[in-house]
Amino acid sequence: MTLLFQGKVEVLEEHETVVRTVRFSYRLPSILRLNHFVKSRAQNCIRFSRENIYIRDEFTCQYCGERYHPKRLTLDHVVPAVQGGAKSWTNIVTACMTCNQRKGGRTPAQASMKLLSKPREPAWLPKVQINFSIANTPETWRAYLSLVANF
Ligand SMILES: [Zn+2]
Structure with missing residues (x-):
């Protein structure tokens, strides 16, 4: 108020x-x-983590474009570590197990696979960890909560 x-x-x-x-x-x-x-100082730095990479990529394999449950996803080094690829926001993407295996230790160009988008360090991430039970949620909230990723 x-x-x-x-x-x-x-x-x-x-x-x-x-x-x-x-x-x-x-x-x-x-x-x-x-x-x-x-913008608070806490939001300036988004923790580099598996979960946050999945969130940035919207739980979507960056090669085939399919959306998966986190349990079926992996992290892929765009430029493989053995070829000098860094573990960073700009070199790690979400990939499904099939695409990750197919790509192996190759760059997308070497594997003839195309990235959906160029990986970037995100400026912000949606809060997807919030666990609302839709049954207990006030009716007026529902339209707004659909903006939040749900599984
Ligand atoms: Zn895939």
């Missing part, structure tokens, strides 16, 4: 619940949008 009175957020959805002050009554916000995105 404080953010709302300060003009820092916009109300997209409201609860049925009403809160009353001496002079006014307000319906409690259910979904808010920040008017300005403040």
Whole structure:
């Protein structure tokens, strides 16, 4: 409510619940949008990890374009380690087991395989770790939660 009175957020959805002050009554916000995105220092550095690479690549094999459950995915060095490829955001991509095996210790060019997109260090990642049970989620949240990756 404080953010709302300060003009820092916009109300997209409201609860049925009403809160009353001496002079006014307000319906409690259910979904808010920040008017300005403040980049915090914590968000400047995204941890280089298996999970975050899968999230960046949207759990999609960067060679065949198929989306898989994380258990069926692997990490692929675009330029293989044996050929001097680094373990970095720009040289590691998500690959399914089939494509990873097919590519073997070769570069995409050597294996005649094409990358879907050039790997980059992401500026931000969606929060996919949030585990909402759709059955217990307020009705008004559902449209917004569909933006979050789910399995
Ligand atoms: Zn694949």
